[in-house]
Amino acid sequence: xxxxxxxxxxxxxxxxxxxxxxxxxxxxxxxxxxxxxxxxxxxxxxxxxxxxxxxxxxxxxxxxxxxxxxxxxxxxxxxxxxxxxxxxxxxxxxxxxxxxxxxxxxxxxxxxxxxxxxxxxxxxxxxxxxxxxxxxxxxxxxxxxxxxxxxxxxxxxxxxxxxxxxxxxxxxxxxxxxxxxxxxxxxxxxxxxxxxxxxxxxxxxxxxxxxxxxxxxxxxxxxxxxxxxxxxxxxxxxxxxxxxxxxxxxxxxxxxxxxxxxxxxxxxxxxxxxxxxxxxxxxxxxxxxxxxxxxxxxxxxxxxxxxxxxxxxxxxxxxxxxxxxxxxxxxxxxxxxxxxxxxxxxxxxxxxxxxxxxxxxxxxxxxxxxxxxxxxxxxxxxxxxx
Numbered sequence: 222x223x224x225x226x227x228x229x230x231x232x233x234x235x236x237x238x239x240x241x242x243x244x245x246x247x248x249x250x251x252x253x254x255x256x257x258x259x260x261x262x263x264x265x266x267x268x269x270x271x272x273x274x275x276x277x278x279x280x281x282x283x284x285x286x287x288x289x290x291x292x293x294x295x296x297x298x299x300x301x302x303x304x305x306x307x308x309x310x311x312x313x314x315x316x317x318x319x320x321x322x323x324x325x326x327x328x329x330x331x332x333x334x335x336x337x338x339x340x341x342x343x344x345x346x347x348x349x350x351x352x353x354x355x356x357x358x359x360x361x362x363x364x365x366x367x368x369x370x371x372x373x374x375x376x377x378x379x380x381x382x383x384x385x386x387x388x389x390x391x392x393x394x395x396x397x398x399x400x401x402x403x404x405x406x407x408x409x410x411x412x413x414x415x416x417x418x419x420x421x422x423x424x425x426x427x428x429x430x431x432x433x434x435x436x437x438x439x440x441x442x443x444x445x446x447x448x449x450x451x452x453x454x455x456x457x458x459x460x461x462x463x464x465x466x467x468x469x470x471x472x473x474x475x476x477x478x479x480x481x482x483x484x485x486x487x488x489x490x491x492x493x494x495x496x497x498x499x500x501x502x503x504x505x506x507x508x509x510x511x512x513x514x515x516x517x518x519x520x521x522x523x524x525x526x527x528x529x530x531x532x533x534x535x536x537x538x539x540x541x542x543x544x545x546x547x548x549x550x551x552x553x554x555x556x557x558x559x560x561x562x563x564x565x566x567x568x569x570x571x572x573x574x575x576x577x578x579x580x581x582x583x584x585x586x587x588x589x590x591x592x593x594x595x596x597x598x599x600x601x602x603x604x605x606x607x
Contacts (some may be wrong), residue, residue: 224423236594250276269419291604293568293578296323296337297396297594298344303337304593305372306534306568308561308602311589317372321361325386325429326557326599327368330393335367335601337382342402355538357383357402365410370605379413381407385427386470386599391435392455397451399426399440406440406449406454416490422449430480432495439480439493441468448482448491450498460498465489469514479540481525483513484536490516490527490538504543508532515558519582528555528569535569547585551578557600570597 277509292314293306303317325338328504334500338506341361343354363377383402390397395417398407404426408418423442426449430439438451441464448471450460452466465484473480480493488511494500506513511532518525518540524547525538531554537547555578559568567580567586579589 240345247463249467253332264277266379277330280606291602293559293577294326294328294335294601295557295570295593295602296326296570296599297575298322298456298596298598300570300595302594303335303367303372304597306577306591308566308605311591313591313593314328315372316594317374317487318375319365319367319374319469321358324598325384325399327387327389327605328601329389330391332603333369334375335365335603336387336389336396337365337367337368337599338387338398339363340383340385340401340505342383346577349503364398366411372437378409380416381409386429388431388438391423391431395453397429397431397438397453400430401425401427404444406416406438406451420449420451420458422451422458423447426469426536428468428482430473431479432473432480433475437495437498439471439482441471441475441482443467443469443485446484448493454598461499462493462498464491464500465503465513470516472513472516472525473519474518474540475520476522480482480520481516481518481529483516485512485514488513490525492543502543504538506536506545508548511536514556517558517560519560520564524582526558526560527569528558530554530556535567535578535585537582537585549585549587551580551587552576552590557598559600559602561602564603568600570600572596572598 244408264502290310295304305314305435320339322340323337327336341358355402363379365377367376368375371531381398382400385401387396387398395407400407404424406420406422420441424444426440426442428441440449446466447461448464451457466486469483471482482491482496488506490504494501513527513532514530515528527536533550534548535551536545539546551569553574554572555569565582569578577591579585
């Protein structure tokens, strides 16, 4: 490539009889050459600064990137960030800083934003002497809102103490948040950040599920081994019922007639009649150190998928017979769980092994283990074509 000086020397025209025309011609030629050179320099600079979600950042070919129909978003509790995984190549595209202890994660109904629970409370397992823990940092508590298109943290909704999990109302206007250290469900208006209701739901609330029609929110209490039913029309608790020991999560069938609640300490999954808000069956999962954590259903409701924490298993339960029919060993202590939009692939967040297992739903085999941040906790899948 010629330098600016070389272009000037190359385009110099000696004086001729028609001096005025020569000057104009030489000036115009020189200007065009300089413009062309500037364009080349800009092009070279753009190639040197790739977009974090481009081919060079992900390691995927252009054909693979173009074919990716969805992305997987993973909260990393200890490293305080968000890993974004391409749903086709299983490559980590980018890591987004969030704040302290990101755990529960949900997507807005229109697929444009992520809502992530952030907590300044120290990490502590069951039975830990809290007097020996470092002090909490209440200023770090909140719900982070991330724009999916730009992957920017837009703002943090404050005022909820130690949030752990949450759901978004079906109209996208409110959040229902489990405030672990206050034993309450906190209802927040997203647009204003105002708390519109604070509801007692038992000690250490954690799991939160919302019915397909948005009418009911189920919130589990680890201490009371119960589930509270919140009527979203009135924002009141209309019923509480007992489930398994230390319930971790609640998920609804697509027709809204059944809910499934995991019980960590007794290895159970409680089946609930949503019309009556009543326990109708208890599924017992066997195996060494099996501790049911997250639960999600296949698109056709045929299977309930359950991560088992210390058991290191992902288990598929036939919802017609209530029998476990498939199991596969994934990473260490799988917690969070999500399905691809077509239900053919499952993703488990494995805390101590710092990775996400990718599982084929049909064969129930592990396709890949994707290294992410430290202590991955929650996981959601978002269709990138929405």
